[in-house]
Amino acid sequence: MIAYRNAIQLGDWIVTTDNSGGIGEKMDDLVAVPDQITARFATRVALLEQWAAGAEPVAVLLHNFSGNASWHRYCEGIRDVFDEIGITMPPISGSSETNMSLRQSAVAVTLMGKQKLESSESTGDWYTYGTPLVGEEVLTKESEIASLTVLDEARRTGLIQRLWPVGSSGVLAEWRAATGNPDCDAASPLDVTCSAGPATVVLLQIDKEKLPNAKRHFGTLLHALR
Structure with a gap:
């Protein structure tokens, strides 16, 4: 980690x-x-x-x-x-x-x-889980917020390689920080530049072999970053 x-x-x-x-x-x-x-x-x-x-x-x-x-x-x-x-x-x-x-x-x-986990190199593709929300949206669209329960189960069972919260700087800025590639852009169905308020969306790195199980676990709030 x-x-x-x-x-x-x-x-x-x-x-x-x-x-x-x-x-x-x-x-x-x-x-x-x-x-x-x-x-x-x-x-x-x-x-x-x-x-x-x-x-x-x-x-x-x-x-x-x-x-x-x-x-x-x-x-x-x-x-x-x-x-x-x-x-x-x-x-x-x-x-x-x-x-x-x-x-x-x-x-x-x-x-x-x-x-509890030592730092290590990780592999896999990046995904978002949840929707960027801020202000009143956090209260009115709570079903779109990344679930702590779902995330906790995923990390304890090894379903995800890395977890990275998204804050006010937005998905793109956090993805650049997580990957260390500041000049790269990310494509997503979400707005990657808007604030995610209290980390209503998180970045997840998922191994390709575990992706089918991850899709079932996270559901429709899981989106690929390309």
């Missing part, structure tokens, strides 16, 4: 993080959603980056700038992610900003994990 570029590696420790601002339950937030959902998607991104680096999370740090009332709601959102993949939520620590009351919500979720 080749470490993901958005992770910090300290020996066999992997640190990943994601944050959100102006998304939540405050009056001046740009996107109005429950705090629980905000934390769930931030945790989702950090978890996918752990998996991309071949790591499993063992601790969570919660950075809450939205006030004391949001703390437990953020914790529930974090718990939702680990419930989704069927494992016990790691211990949570962190802090809340209580001296200053901000007009908009702000939160960051950091995962600390232990690397």
Whole structure:
């Protein structure tokens, strides 16, 4: 497994993080959603980056700038992610900003994990799983979001060679980073330049011999990158 570029590696420790601002339950937030959902998607991104680096999370740090009332709601959102993949939520620590009351919500979720898979060369063709979504689309088109449960099963059974989350830079930019070919373009039925928000789509490298099983496993959200 080749470490993901958005992770910090300290020996066999992997640190990943994601944050959100102006998304939540405050009056001046740009996107109005429950705090629980905000934390769930931030945790989702950090978890996918752990998996991309071949790591499993063992601790969570919660950075809450939205006030004391949001703390437990953020914790529930974090718990939702680990419930989704069927494992016990790691211990949570962190802090809340209580001296200053901000007009908009702000939160960051950091995962600390232990690397389980050594870095190695991988082969196979690249595919996308999921649809690039951002803002309100994340809530209204949730069926098009790459499933953590489906991805977890695929990586545990060796169905995929590599996993690479797609963020705000879009599919093409992340594919270039994953392959190390900055001058190459990718063809796809998806918009490869738009933001994928909280990693609603991921890049997968799949061995040709495993492709038939992969197509059955991932379904219609799996698209080839050429």
